Amino acid sequence: MERGSFHVQQLTGATRFLLVLAAAFAFTTVALLSTGVSPLEAYRLVLFGAFSTPVRLSDMMMLAAPLLLCATGLTITFAGGLYNLGVEGQIIVGAIAAMVPLRLWPDWPPLLLWLLAGLSGMTGGAFWAMLIGALRRYAGVSEIFAGLGMNFLASGLALYMVLGPWRRQTSASLSGTELLPRELWLPTLDRLRLAPAAPVIAVLALGVVW
Missing domain, CATH: 1.20.5 (Single alpha-helices involved in coiled-coils or other helix-helix interfaces)
Incomplete structure (x- = not known):
């Protein structure tokens, strides 16, 4: 039976x-x-x-890595019966927080900065999610509406950082920020723009949560 x-x-x-x-x-x-x-x-x-050239395949893997990592985290909130539609804002704030140690102390050892960036990113995303949780717990605001509203605030914060404190000082272009020093990049395969550590970390996280 x-x-x-x-x-x-x-x-x-x-x-x-x-x-x-x-x-x-x-x-x-x-x-x-x-x-x-x-x-x-x-x-x-x-x-x-996405599979037509090695460069496109590597770009797809790099785009999929953070999405898979965040989707893995979403399975936990969904299993708890909550609809975390504010994950976009949490990704943005986490990314901003991860950049802080890289911008403040670019001369520190790369391994230490990678660790600090990872911890800062998790802390920033968790803090943004905690604000949504506080609105639900103490103000009775649904996490759906609170999350969607906080997404707009996070996008505005990202635009402020890109066009303000982190804008390119040597160019009139507003298309992005100054690149980080090459030694702070994750090990990247030449001419493929693929950092193997990114998809590996995402898949490992998926396995742990599974």
Whole structure:
């Protein structure tokens, strides 16, 4: 009986996954059709565009790493019955906090700065999430609306830092900040813009949470 129950649970989980996947494709297809975009062309670009060259593949991996890391954290809040729609703001504030030690003490040893940047990023994101939790706990504001509102504040803070204290001093361009010294970058594969440590950390985090 236990073995049969186990197979039923496995089948239910697989069926649920397939239903969710089908629903996601159906919703995406409807959204693309409503904007006059060919779904087949869009899917072709998604499936083959990222794998067409080594540079594009490495860029995709670097973009996926922080998203996977944050999605891993989201599974914890969802398991607790909370809808953390403020994760975008937490990513932004965490990124700003991670940059602080790198900007203040660029001459420190890279390993120490990487550790400080990681701890600062986690602290900044947790602090932003704590504000949302405080609004829910003490003001009765739903974490959904509080999180979405805090996302706008976080975006404004990022714009202020990019266009203000961290703006490029040697250029009239407002497109970004000064690059960090090369020695502070994570080890990167030449001509691929891929820092292998980033996706490895994200996958390890996923395994730990799993």
